[in-house]
Amino acid sequence: MGSEPEPGCALRPFAVEQGLLSRPDGSAAFVQGDTSVLAGVYGPAEVRSSRESPERAALDVLLRPKVGLPGVLERSREQMVRRACEAALLGELHPRSSVTLVLQVVSDAGSLLSCCLNAACLALLDAGLPLRSLFCGVTCALAPDGAVALDPSARQEKEARAVLTFAFESTEKRLLLSTTRGACSAKEVEYVRDVHGTSV
Amino acid sequence: MAASGLSAEVDVGQVVLPGDVLLLPAAPNADGERLRLGPSSAPRGRLLCGPGLRRCAAGLLVTKCGLLRHRPPAGAGTGGGAYWVDSQQKRYVPVKGDPIIGIVTAKAGDIFKVDVGGSEQASLSYLAFEGATKRNRPNVQVGDLVYGQFIVANKDMEPEMVCIDSSGRANGMGIIGHEGLLFKVSLGLIRKLLAPNCEIIQELGQLYPFEIVLGMNGRIWDPREVISTPQDWIHQQSGLLHLFVALSPNLGTGAFL
Numbered sequence: 001m002g003s004e005p006e007p008g009c010a011l012r013p014f015a016v017e018q019g020l021l022s023r024p025d026g027s028a029a030f031v032q033g034d035t036s037v038l039a040g041v042y043g044p045a046e047v048r049s050s051r052e053s054p055e056r057a058a059l060d061v062l063l064r065p066k067v068g069l070p071g072v073l074e075r076s077r078e079q080m081v082r083r084a085c086e087a088a089l090l091g092e093l094h095p096r097s098s099v100t101l102v103l104q105v106v107s108d109a110g111s112l113l114s115c116c117l118n119a120a121c122l123a124l125l126d127a128g129l130p131l132r133s134l135f136c137g138v139t140c141a142l143a144p145d146g147a148v149a150l151d152p153s154a155r156q157e158k159e160a161r162a163v164l165t166f167a168f169e170s171t172e173k174r175l176l177l178s179t180t181r182g183a184c185s186a187k188e189v190e191y192v193r194d195v196h197g198t199s200v
Numbered sequence: 201m202a203a204s205g206l207s208a209e210v211d212v213g214q215v216v217l218p219g220d221v222l223l224l225p226a227a228p229n230a231d232g233e234r235l236r237l238g239p240s241s242a243p244r245g246r247l248l249c250g251p252g253l254r255r256c257a258a259g260l261l262v263t264k265c266g267l268l269r270h271r272p273p274a275g276a277g278t279g280g281g282a283y284w285v286d287s288q289q290k291r292y293v294p295v296k297g298d299p300i301i302g303i304v305t306a307k308a309g310d311i312f313k314v315d316v317g318g319s320e321q322a323s324l325s326y327l328a329f330e331g332a333t334k335r336n337r338p339n340v341q342v343g344d345l346v347y348g349q350f351i352v353a354n355k356d357m358e359p360e361m362v363c364i365d366s367s368g369r370a371n372g373m374g375i376i377g378h379e380g381l382l383f384k385v386s387l388g389l390i391r392k393l394l395a396p397n398c399e400i401i402q403e404l405g406q407l408y409p410f411e412i413v414l415g416m417n418g419r420i421w422d423p424r425e426v427i428s429t430p431q432d433w434i435h436q437q438s439g440l441l442h443l444f445v446a447l448s449p450n451l452g453t454g455a456f457l
Contacts, residue, residue: 094293128289131263132218170219
């Protein structure tokens with residue numbers, strides 16, 4: 001925890017409700033400011049033979065936008081969330097089964113990917129699936145003048161020079177995922193990751 | 201949240217989260233390598249690592265969210281015993297020896313396929329019923345409910361269940377009636393109902409005599425309930441669940457969802 005948050009470096013208020021859906025094995029709704037994502041987990045469940053693995057559970061992530069059909073952006077985010085979840089999930093305890101994570105965007109007001117990661121973690125926890133550690137996601141926006149805004153709103157993201165999203169695991173605060181959009185130097189990425197990421 | 205690296209004994213009864221590491225009590229005698237004579241050389245109790253925990257280099261790694269439980273060892277040995285995490289879950293994972301209620305979904309030659317709520321259907325041999333022989337086949341139809349236990353439950357293999365005990369007797373297992381009501385509750389509630397001296401069952405039994413079958417896979421079958429309309433079904437299900445919650449003031453209501 002940082003002692004004195006810099007201006008713009010406080011998280012928006014966040015809230016979570018777990019187990020709110022009756023059909024999935026685990027569910028969570030995560031709200032970060034005006035951004036809201038609903039996550040449902042099914043598993044360990046029966047697996048299609050094409051996806052079956054004798055080594056570990058097959059994890060599928062489906063990201064549903066608020067309106068319309070999932071496109072290329074959703075596909076790329078699905079893969080990012082899947083890799084972060086695979087790092088935390090002890091899939092080798094449930095071989096030859098599948099775990100399906102469905103993320104429904106309820107409203108997008110910035111920092112959507114980090115909200116998806118947080119909702120995914122809490123839904124996996126609610127489902128009682130074995131996890132190595134918990135994880136969280138955090139988004140930062142770099143303004144043109146170099147100022148850093150943590151957990152940016154949609155307007156801050158639009159005005160930003162670069163938007164960076166990181167995921168950290170809970171035990172040793174190691175990095176699980178790092179993705180950037182826009183132009184920024186490697187030094188800036190390291191600065192934001194080390195100073196702002198670890199203070200979350 | 202328990203800080204990682206706390207002693208397992210201190211954390212018993214506390215909420216633990218995935219990633220927490222529980223340190224085990226150190227060996228009672230520092231000179232463990234040396235051979236000791238006399239009554240003090242009782243062997244150290246064996247440590248059992250139950251659901252929600254895994255062994256790691258530092259001690260026990262928590263993999264599920266819930267309350268840490270501990271059962272001291274039966275003998276006089278110090279340390280050891282069984283540790284596990286009491287967590288809420290909806291999806292069943294087969295465990296050897298668990299009594300479960302299954303639904304027959306297919307007949308394939310000598311075996312039946314049974315839906316037990318896990319990731320895979322269990323197999324049930326037609327010979328695994330009391331008194332069944334090659335000539336005398338049990339009358340099992342698709343859609344029947346069977347009460348049995350797992351003899352093979354392994355993460356790498358198809359689970360196999362039987363409706364007889366080790367001496368070949370039914371012992372209450374087998375096909376359960378064609379009437380009655382089957383409903384699902386969380387796995388945590390089933391564990392509480394099956395615990396010895398369960399308050400809910402005792403209080404319910406004082407109100408009126410009843411008979412229910414509890415499966416560790418979260419299924420409850422009530423043979424007395426006769427269902428004629430869907431409205432009855434919904435009414436009865438919520439009524440029974442509310443009864444369970446209302447009769448258990450000391451058990452915490454949040455655990456029932």
